[in-house]
Structure formats: C-alpha cells, structure tokens
Amino acid sequence: xxxxxxxxxxxxxxxxxxxxxxxxxxxxxxxxxxxxxxxxxxxxxxxxxxxxxxxxxxxxxxxxxxxxxxxxxxxxxxxxxxxxxxxxxxxxxxxxxxxxxxxxxxxxxxxxxxxxxxxxxxxxxxxxxxxxxxxxxxxxxxxxxxxxxxxxxxxxxxxxxxxxxxxxxxxxxxxxxxxxxxx
Amino acid sequence: xxxxxxxxxxxxxxxxxxxxxxxxxxxxxxxxxxxxxxxxxxxxxxxxxxxxxxxxxxxxxxxxxxxxxxxxxxxxxxxxxxxxxxxxxxxxxxxxxxxxxxxxxxxxxxxxxxxxxxxxxxxxxxxxxxxxxxxxxxxxxxxxxxxxxxxxxxxxxxxxxxxxxxxxxxxxxxxxxxxxxxx
Numbered sequence: 240x241x242x243x244x245x246x247x248x249x250x251x252x253x254x255x256x257x258x259x260x261x262x263x264x265x266x267x268x269x270x271x272x273x274x275x276x277x278x279x280x281x282x283x284x285x286x287x288x289x290x291x292x293x294x295x296x297x298x299x300x301x302x303x304x305x306x307x308x309x310x311x312x313x314x315x316x317x318x319x320x321x322x323x324x325x326x327x328x329x330x331x332x333x334x335x336x337x338x339x340x341x342x343x344x345x346x347x348x349x350x351x352x353x354x355x356x357x358x359x360x361x362x363x364x365x366x367x368x369x370x371x372x373x374x375x376x377x378x379x380x381x382x383x384x385x386x387x388x389x390x391x392x393x394x395x396x397x398x399x400x401x402x403x404x405x406x407x408x409x410x411x412x413x414x415x416x417x418x419x420x421x422x
Numbered sequence: 423x424x425x426x427x428x429x430x431x432x433x434x435x436x437x438x439x440x441x442x443x444x445x446x447x448x449x450x451x452x453x454x455x456x457x458x459x460x461x462x463x464x465x466x467x468x469x470x471x472x473x474x475x476x477x478x479x480x481x482x483x484x485x486x487x488x489x490x491x492x493x494x495x496x497x498x499x500x501x502x503x504x505x506x507x508x509x510x511x512x513x514x515x516x517x518x519x520x521x522x523x524x525x526x527x528x529x530x531x532x533x534x535x536x537x538x539x540x541x542x543x544x545x546x547x548x549x550x551x552x553x554x555x556x557x558x559x560x561x562x563x564x565x566x567x568x569x570x571x572x573x574x575x576x577x578x579x580x581x582x583x584x585x586x587x588x589x590x591x592x593x594x595x596x597x598x599x600x601x602x603x604x605x
Contacts, residue, residue: 250523251523252519252520252522252523253519254436254437254520254523255523329522332522333518333522335516335519335577335580336435336436336437336515336516336517336518336519336520337435337519338581339516339580339581340433340434340435340437340438340516345581348581349581349582352581380590380593380597383575383578383586383594384598386578387570387572387573387574387575387577387578388567388570388571388574389570389574390570390573390574390577391569391571391572391573391574391577392566392567392570392574394518394570394573395535395566395570397522398521398522398528398532398535399532399535403566407563410563411563411566411570418601418602419601422605
C-alpha cells in the first residue's frame with residue numbers, strides 16, 4: 240500500500256492522491272481502501288508517514304569533516320541532485336498546500352522544520368567554533384538562512400531542471416556557503 | 423467570482439478549491455459554476471489568474487535608491503510581513519503541488535519564476551556596477567541565490583509565524599544581503 244501511495248504522490252502529488260488512484264495502483268477496490276482510510280485526512284496522514292519513512296531511510300553522505308563540510312554534505316543530501324531526490328522533494332513541496340490548510344498537519348510540518356534546523360544547528364555551531372563562520376554569527380539565524388536558501392533552491396530546481404542541473408545546484412550551494420564564511 | 427475563489431484559496435488552499443466550495447462562498451449553485459469551469463483544471467487556471475492579478479496589483483515599496491537598496495525593497499515586497507502578504511504567499515506556495523503535477527501549469531510557474539528573476543536581475547546588475555556586490559559575482563547565479571533565500575524564508579515563516587515575525591524576517595534578509603556584499 241505504501242508503495243502505491245508513493246507512486247501516486249510522485250506522479251500526481253497530493254492533488255492527485257485519492258482513494259481511487261491508490262486503489263487503481265494496487266489493483267484493489269476503492270472499498271478495500273476505505274477500510275484503512277475513513278477520510279481524506281487519514282490518507283494524507285499516511286502519505287506523510289510514507290514520505291517521512293523514505294526521507295529518514297535514504298542513503299546519506301558521510302562528511303569528510305565536521306563544521307562547514309558537514310553542513311555542506313547535509314544540504315547536498317536535501318537538494319534534488321538525483322531523480323530519487325527530485326521525487327522526494329516534489330512530494331514534500333507538494334505537501335505544503337494541504338499542510339497549510341490544516342492546523343494538525345501544519346503543526347506536524349512545523350515540528351519537522353524544527354527537527355531539520357536542530358540537525359543543521361550542530362554543524363553551524365561547530366563551523367563557528369572552528370572559525371569557519373564568524374564568531375559574531377548567530378547560530379539560529381544562520382541555520383534559518385541556510386534552510387531558506389536550500390528549500391528555495393529546491394523549488395526553483397523542481398520547476399526548471401534544465402536551468403538548475405546538479406552541477407549548478409552544487410556551485411550555487413558552494414558560493415552561498417563561501418559568502419557566509421569568515422574572511 | 424474572483425473574490426470567492428480568493429477566499430477559498432486563502433483559507434483552504436488548492437486542496438480545498440472545489441466548484442462546491444466556490445459556489446458556497448458565492449451563495450450560488452454548483453451548476454452555475456460548471457458553466458464557467460468545465461473541469462478542475464479550468465478552475466485552477468482561473469485561480470492562478472486571480473493570484474497573478476492580486477500579486478501584480480499589490481502596493482509596492484518605492485526604493486530610496488538603486489542597486490542593493492532596490493533589491494532589498496523588491497524582496498521585502500515578497501516576504502510575508504503583513505497578513506495580506508502572508509495570504510498571497512500561502513496561495514502561491516499552495517499552488518506548487520498542482521503545478522508540479524501538470525505540464526502546462528508547471529510551464530506557467532517556470533515562466534513566472536523567469537519573470538521574477540529577470541526583475542531581480544536589474545537590481546543585482548546595478549548593485550554590481552555600483553560596487554555593492556563583487557565584480558566577480560555572476561548576476562544570474564546571485565539572482566537565483568537571492569530568490570532561493572527569499573522563497574525558502576517565506577515557507578518557514580508561513581509554517582512558523584511565531585518564530586519568524588516580521589522583524590526577524592527583515593533582520594535575516596539584511597544579514598543575508600550583507601553576506602553577499604563587497605568587503
């Protein structure tokens with residue numbers, strides 16, 4: 240079932256996520272699906288669980304060093320540099336419409352952002368301690384800026400993969416991190 | 423009708439945009455609406471037209487100067503610093519799910535991004551000519567980075583307005599622009 244949900248999400252997004260579409264992917268009846276998902280919100284919640292599992296379970300880079308190098312690796316793990324990473328991002332960006340329209344789902348996404356920023360925080364704090372970032376840099380603000388740049392680049396790359404091929408995404412990330420660096 | 427569509431979008435997003443919801447907002451019958459919108463895509467296309475009109479028609483800052491000051495003003499015009507700007511952003515972010523799932527709508531959004539970046543390009547090029555940005559800065563790359571930071575901050579602020587009040591959004595923008603500045 241999770242596989243069918245993921246296929247529907249990756250092709251049609253949350254707008255195309257219906258019991259009927261998932262049933263068709265499974266070769267099952269819509270009636271069977273209503274047993275698991277009494278309403279649309281239950282289906283969306285399951286879809287977000289599937290997306291969370293896939294995101295958590297994906298292969299990640301092992302950074303060669305701490306600080307900025309580790310931050311760079313963590314951000315490269317997010318960017319749509321491969322078809323799989325593009326699908327993952329397409330699903331998350333697609334989830335924002337429904338999440339912004341539902342208080343529970345919005346809270347869930349807000350907490351997801353909190354966890355992501357907390358993970359980045361470790362790298363930013365280490366980078367500052369190592370002198371790679373200015374001692375005057377506010378860690379929380381730097382993390383918010385880095386997260387902003389990364390997700391904003393994700394969206395542009397999803398809509399215009401020709402203009403934002405993987406090489407350019409990497410160059411933009413490196414130039415951005417260099418701009419933050421201590422000089 | 424545009425007003426009803428906008429109210430539905432701002433409260434429930436594209437996930438909640440149905441003929442029935444728009445008809446209810448108008449106090450009209452769903453049957454009347456099907457006369458204007460033969461299918462869901464026609465309704466979405468109209469919703470995007472409404473969003474475009476509202477975005478184009480909004481009041482904008484008149485920058486005190488060219489270059490970085492004008493770039494800053496253009497980006498402040500985008501950020502969700504007021505309830506009205508938050509609604510506008512909520513609608514655009516919400517449109518991405520449906521746009522990513524439909525080639526025509528994806529193309530429309532890609533061209534919208536092109537136009538936005540072209541407008542920012544003027545300010546970035548002027549900032550470089552004035553020496554506010556390094557002579558070595560690539561204008562297209564800088565524009566993509568600036569657009570990325572701004573939209574990524576929009577999304578974080580929509581999900582967590584308490585953590586990203588207007589003052590903090592302005593501070594983050596100013597610190598970000600300062601990091602790009604010639605030193």
